[in-house]
Amino acid sequence: MVSKPHGGRLIDRTRVGKSLERLIEESKSMPKININDSRAYDILNIAYGVYSPLEGFLSYNDYESVIKNMRLENDLPWTIPIILDVDENDLKDIKEGDEVSLVYNNEILAVIRVEEIYSWDKKEYAYYIYKTTSREHPGVNKVYDMKNKLLAGPITLLKNIKEPYETVRLFPKDTRVLFDHLNIKSVAAFQTRNAPHLGHEYVMKAALTFVDGLFINPLLGWKKKGDFIDDVIVNSYRALLTNYFPKDSYVFSILRMEMKYAGPKEAIHHAIVRKNFGATHIIVGRDHAGVGNYYGPYDSWKIFEEFPDLGIMPLFIREAFYCKKCNAMANEKICPHSENDRVRISGTQIRNSIIKGERPPEYIMRPEVIDVILSYKNPFY
CATH class of the missing domain: 3.10.400.10 (Sulfate adenylyltransferase)
Known part of the structure; x- marks a missing residue:
C-alpha cells in the first residue's frame, strides 16, 4: 500500500x-x-x-x-x-x-x-x-x-507552467494511479540532482531488491555552478533506465523544486515530498543535500531518529565504490578488500574528465550515459 x-x-x-x-x-x-x-x-x-x-x-x-x-x-x-x-x-x-x-x-x-x-x-x-x-x-x-x-x-x-519535459512530469495524483496500475505497493524514492554514475545505479538496485518498485525523481531547477543542466539529467536517466532497468520496475518523473543544499533538514523535506507522491521508502545518501563541509558525513541519516512519526521509511545504503579485486561495485559492508583496491567515485573527477572531452571509465559510468553527456557542448551550469 x-x-x-x-x-x-x-x-x-x-x-x-x-x-x-x-x-x-x-x-x-x-x-x-x-x-x-x-x-x-x-x-x-x-x-x-x-x-x-x-x-x-x-x-x-x-x-x-x-x-x-x-x-x-x-x-x-x-x-x-x-x-x-x-x-x-x-x-x-x-x-x-x-x-x-x-x-x-x-x-x-x-x-x-x-x-x-x-x-x-x-x-x-x-x-x-x-x-x-x-x-x-x-x-x-x-x-x-x-x-x-x-x-x-x-x-x-490559475494556470499551469509550460514544461519542456511534459512527458516526464507527474504530480502526486498521477504517480499514485500509476503505482496502483503497476501493482507497486512498496516504493523507494530516489532523489537526485546529477547525471547517474554506477554508484547511483548500485544504490537504486540495492533498494529495488527490498521493494516492489522505484520512484526516480530528479530535481530540476536552480542548482549551484558545476551541477549538470536539466537536459543532461533527464536524457542521461532515460538512457540508463531504458538499457539497465526492468521496464515495470520504476516510475520516472522530474520535480521542479529549488535545491537548498540544507543537508539533513533537506533530507527530511525530500522524504516528505516523496511521501506525498506515494513513496513508502526514500533512499538517503551519506551526505544527502550537502555541500562543502557544512554537515557531518552521516548527519542526514541521524536526523531521521528525530522523526519517528514521519510516515516514510529511510533506506540508508552505504556509499558505493568500484573494487578492483571484486571487479564490481561494492560497499564497505560487503567488500573485504583494502582501500588500495577501491576506486571512489568522485563527481569532481567525472566533471573534470567531461570538461576535457574525455570519457569516464565504464566501471564508473555506463557508456550510454557518457554518450548523452558528451553530446552537449557544455553539460554544466
Missing part, C-alpha cells in the same frame, strides 16, 4: 470550469506582485499536493515553529519553510485580507489571499536551516538576496 499523503490528505489548490473562469477575470483587477522561478514552482507544488498539507505560504507561527522545532504549529514534521518573499514597495496597496495576483513571466499564475504580512530575520533563518550564516554557502547566499517581507496565505492556481 503506497503511503498516505503527509497530514492525511492530498491538497488540491486548482480550479476548473466556471469557477476558474470567474477567478481569472477577477484576478485582472487585483493588486499584482511579480514572482521568480523558485516561487512559481513552489506555487505549483502547493497547488498539486507535492507540499501537502500546505495550502499556501507559511504563516508566522508555522514559520517560527518550522525553523526552531522542525514541525508545523500543529506538530506535523516539516523542516524547510515554504515562504513568499516580497519587496516593501510591492505592499503599498496591499493589506491583510486582500486577494493578490501573483505574476510569472508577465502572466497571472495564481491568486493568494493574504492572511499575514510579516518580517523575517534572514541571519536567524540561515543559522537554523543551514547551520551557518556564511555567504559562502550557496543556500545562505541565496537567502540573503531574498526580499525583506513575507506574505502568508492560501493560494489558488
Whole structure:
C-alpha cells in the first residue's frame, strides 16, 4: 500500500470550469506582485499536493515553529519553510485580507489571499536551516538576496507552467494511479540532482531488491555552478533506465523544486515530498543535500531518529565504490578488500574528465550515459 499523503490528505489548490473562469477575470483587477522561478514552482507544488498539507505560504507561527522545532504549529514534521518573499514597495496597496495576483513571466499564475504580512530575520533563518550564516554557502547566499517581507496565505492556481519535459512530469495524483496500475505497493524514492554514475545505479538496485518498485525523481531547477543542466539529467536517466532497468520496475518523473543544499533538514523535506507522491521508502545518501563541509558525513541519516512519526521509511545504503579485486561495485559492508583496491567515485573527477572531452571509465559510468553527456557542448551550469 503506497503511503498516505503527509497530514492525511492530498491538497488540491486548482480550479476548473466556471469557477476558474470567474477567478481569472477577477484576478485582472487585483493588486499584482511579480514572482521568480523558485516561487512559481513552489506555487505549483502547493497547488498539486507535492507540499501537502500546505495550502499556501507559511504563516508566522508555522514559520517560527518550522525553523526552531522542525514541525508545523500543529506538530506535523516539516523542516524547510515554504515562504513568499516580497519587496516593501510591492505592499503599498496591499493589506491583510486582500486577494493578490501573483505574476510569472508577465502572466497571472495564481491568486493568494493574504492572511499575514510579516518580517523575517534572514541571519536567524540561515543559522537554523543551514547551520551557518556564511555567504559562502550557496543556500545562505541565496537567502540573503531574498526580499525583506513575507506574505502568508492560501493560494489558488490559475494556470499551469509550460514544461519542456511534459512527458516526464507527474504530480502526486498521477504517480499514485500509476503505482496502483503497476501493482507497486512498496516504493523507494530516489532523489537526485546529477547525471547517474554506477554508484547511483548500485544504490537504486540495492533498494529495488527490498521493494516492489522505484520512484526516480530528479530535481530540476536552480542548482549551484558545476551541477549538470536539466537536459543532461533527464536524457542521461532515460538512457540508463531504458538499457539497465526492468521496464515495470520504476516510475520516472522530474520535480521542479529549488535545491537548498540544507543537508539533513533537506533530507527530511525530500522524504516528505516523496511521501506525498506515494513513496513508502526514500533512499538517503551519506551526505544527502550537502555541500562543502557544512554537515557531518552521516548527519542526514541521524536526523531521521528525530522523526519517528514521519510516515516514510529511510533506506540508508552505504556509499558505493568500484573494487578492483571484486571487479564490481561494492560497499564497505560487503567488500573485504583494502582501500588500495577501491576506486571512489568522485563527481569532481567525472566533471573534470567531461570538461576535457574525455570519457569516464565504464566501471564508473555506463557508456550510454557518457554518450548523452558528451553530446552537449557544455553539460554544466
